[in-house]
Amino acid sequence: MSVALFTLGGTISMAGSHRLTGEDLTTAIPGVSELAVEIQDVEKIPSGDLTAAKLLEVVDAASKAVTAGAAGAVVTQGTDTLEESTFLADLVWPHPQPLVFTGAMRNPTLAGPDGPANLLAALRVASSPAARDLGALVVFKEEIHAARWVRKTHSTSTATFQSPNTGPIGHVVEDQVRILTRPLRLDGVQGSAEPAALDATRVALYTVTMDDDGVLLRGVADTHQGLVVAGFGVGHVPSALAPVLGELADRIPVVLTSRTGAGSIVRTTYRSPGSETDLLGRGLVDAGFLDPYKARILLRLLLATNEDIALAFEQYV
The missing domain is CATH 3.40.50.1170 (L-asparaginase, N-terminal domain)
Structure with missing residues (x-):
């Protein structure tokens, strides 16, 4: 063959x-x-x-x-x-x-x-x-x-x-x-993404940094259909940024990832403002083990095909 x-x-x-x-x-x-x-x-x-x-x-x-x-x-x-x-x-x-x-x-x-x-x-x-x-x-x-x-x-x-x-x-x-090992095949994206739908779907990627005031996020919900946030460590941001991200999550899907390059977001370990528990409680979606670049690919494809975002990301947790 x-x-x-x-x-x-x-x-x-x-x-x-x-x-x-x-x-x-x-x-x-x-x-x-x-x-x-x-x-x-x-x-x-x-x-x-x-x-x-x-x-x-x-x-x-x-x-x-x-x-x-x-x-x-x-x-x-x-x-x-x-x-x-x-x-x-x-x-x-x-x-x-x-x-x-x-x-x-x-x-x-x-x-x-x-x-x-x-x-x-x-x-x-x-x-x-x-x-x-x-x-x-x-x-x-x-x-x-x-x-x-x-x-x-x-x-x-x-x-x-x-x-x-x-x-x-x-x-x-x-x-x-x-x-040596056979990872389980996941469901992927079932719908067919038309080129026009992909072109019309914009997903921003934002990397959180020390002393981040979130000013660069102003207006992102007016220009993009989704946002991926690369947070500190297991999914943390400065406390002042948490309400900004929560307000964005009320308007567009916001996915939380880690900027570290390995490991996953956690869900219940920390509870202070800006922690993973706080952010998930504000409506952000947990990307689990997906890095920010892959999370952006997945979110954009899901938006373009109108599929269930939370269900799709749950596979990577």
Whole structure:
């Protein structure tokens, strides 16, 4: 069976002023000839310019490919937004076949580019029966990460993709896909997000800082349909900010996350003004183990599809 490969540009395809195609990428990899790869070059887009609508187009094309018989699909893109792309894809991916995202931190003109090894490992994972029923995955440095946990943790290291709360769920060892743990597939988002609905849905992300007076939040409910707050630690904000967030939660959905990068929001440990108990009591939604970037992806998709927000976030608590 074949694997469908979709290329979206990024560092993995940057060879000076020349942008490598999917054929360029695969023919340069020793060992790839044993895999049947069907290539679709999409667009060469810097990952910072990727939109949710464009990514969902690619996911739809990958869905059609596996429905037509592909064993799985691989998407190459820039790493800057790869963790967000993978989680968005995971929320809407309905198939048991794996959908694997990968890229590179070192472009092909540098000594020791990591793209070829990452792509080969991703293709092996996408073609492996062992990787079925795991949803969307990130494969980097022969590690396999689940979409809802993976983070880009370093600006330059080739080991940038980590899952701080869990570690990788598997590895590629001697060309074999080894799955060590199988996380439960969650419900995802059931509705279909139309491009126009996504374009009309704006969700702000606000990171709380020391001495924060909340002045930047003025008017956010007039311009956005939702807000994600990255609070201190287990979900705290300065006490003066609590009523501001409570008033916003009366107008738009406000989701509470942690800015720390690992761990979850708690619910009942602290009770002072600005604590997690206070904020949840004011109507904020607990994002659990979701980091702020993924919480924003989920909230935007839920708003665009008119689905139950509290019920969807409850899965991550």
